[in-house]
Amino acid sequence: xxxxxxxxxxxxxxxxxxxxxxxxxxxxxxxxxxxxxxxxxxxxxxxxxxxxxxxxxxxxxxxxxxxxxxxxxxxxxxxxxxxxxxxxxxxxxxxxxxxxxxxxxxxxxxxxxxxxxxxxxxxxxxxxxxxxxxxxxxxxxxxxxxxxxxxxxxxxxxxxxxxxxxxxxxxxxxxxxxxxxxxxxxxxxxxxxxxxxxxxxxxxxxxxxxxxxxxxxxxxxxxxxxxxxxxxxxxxxxxxxxxxxxxxxxxxxxxxxxxxxxxxxxxxxxxxxxxxxxxxxxxxxxxxxxxxxxxxxxxxxx
Ligand SMILES: Cc1cc2nc3c(=O)[nH]c(=O)nc-3n(C[C@H](O)[C@H](O)[C@H](O)COP(=O)(O)OP(=O)(O)OC[C@H]3O[C@@H](n4cnc5c(N)ncnc54)[C@H](O)[C@@H]3O)c2cc1C
Numbered sequence: 001x002x003x004x005x006x007x008x009x010x011x012x013x014x015x016x017x018x019x020x021x022x023x024x025x026x027x028x029x030x031x032x033x034x035x036x037x038x039x040x041x042x043x044x045x046x047x048x049x050x051x052x053x054x055x056x057x058x059x060x061x062x063x064x065x066x067x068x069x070x071x072x073x074x075x076x077x078x079x080x081x082x083x084x085x086x087x088x089x090x091x092x093x094x095x096x097x098x099x100x101x102x103x104x105x106x107x108x109x110x111x112x113x114x115x116x117x118x119x120x121x122x123x124x125x126x127x128x129x130x131x132x133x134x135x136x137x138x139x140x141x142x143x144x145x146x147x148x149x150x151x152x153x154x155x156x157x158x159x160x161x162x163x164x165x166x167x168x169x170x171x172x173x174x175x176x177x178x179x180x181x182x183x184x185x186x187x188x189x190x191x192x193x194x195x196x197x198x199x200x201x202x203x204x205x206x207x208x209x210x211x212x213x214x215x216x217x218x219x220x221x222x223x224x225x226x227x228x229x230x231x232x233x234x235x236x237x238x239x240x241x242x243x244x245x246x247x248x249x250x251x252x253x254x255x256x257x258x259x260x261x262x263x264x265x266x267x268x269x270x271x272x273x274x275x276x277x278x279x280x281x282x283x284x285x286x287x288x289x290x291x292x293x294x295x296x297x298x299x300x301x302x
Contacts, residue, residue: 016270
């Protein structure tokens with residue numbers, strides 16, 4: 001029996017991967033999507049800035065998009081994890097956790113990133129219901145609530161200027177690091193924004209309702225939410241690097257204007273390729289990459 005060869009294997013079936021798959025499906029391509037169901041925003045109850053789904057559950061959007069893909073006879077969806085990839089002649093062989101193997105002419109990495117929380121005692125249970133990394137993804141719903149910004153660097157000042165649009169009850173927590181200049185400190189004060197430089201001992205409260213910040217001084221303050229810049233890492237970094245794809249200084253996968261990585265036939269889309277990590281940018285990148293990929297396949301294979 002002849003081995004089944006897919007035109008494209010898409011690793012990651014979330015916002016970017018699904019959008020690439022839909023475009024390729026409409027272009028008559030034989031596509032397989034392998035996804036282990038851990039989209040970055042899986043614990044967020046509502047999404048913002050997703051047209052027709054603003055303040056709605058993005059998990060339902062994903063489900064509908066998958067149901068659409070299931071209508072295409074040339075599209076296969078596999079719930080599994082890709083654990084290794086080998087380049088053999090003109091094709092790639094993907095090995096899955098279930099020991100299954102798949103072969104494709106091209107690969108798209110749509111594997112997303114993992115957020116890394118800072119080392120503050122008690123923080124993990126409040127993510128992402130009271131600890132937030134992006135104001136554009138929640139703040140509209142938190143208007144005029146008591147909010148805080150946690151930052152130990154000068155970025156605290158810029159974050160305060162952005163977030164003060166949504167509330168006049170804003171506090172900057174610098175955890176004992178005092179990163180602001182006197183001018184910045186005075187400017188924030190003139191805007192009614194408090195700055196607390198006391199080191200933080202631990203976080204307590206009721207998940208989804210309030211987060212209580214307990215300071216080393218014995219004092220505490222309650223907030224509906226705390227915004228902070230989070231570090232991130234590529235979820236599939238080892239896999240991506242195993243093929244020789246270059247990673248940039250910003251920890252992203254290096255791509256050209258057609259979304260091809262530094263390795264021929266290997267493409268990357270979504271959060272792993274941009275600092276503007278949003279649902280719609282992920283969706284758009286999937287469409288763009290699929291457009292170029294279909295052209296390349298047409299020229300190479302007819
Ligand atoms: C709490 C939170 C709330 C957010 N809210 C918003 C919002 O309101 N609006 C907005 O625009 N953006 C929001 N975002 C950002 C948004 O979630 C991301 O931009 C978007 O999910 C990126 O899509 P993606 O396809 O690149 O990656 P992801 O959605 O992270 O999907 C990657 C997929 O690849 C799979 N995968 C990874 N490695 C493998 C492997 N080896 N084998 C198989 N599958 C694999 C993962 O399981 C996952 O399903 C939010 C993010 C967070 C953390």
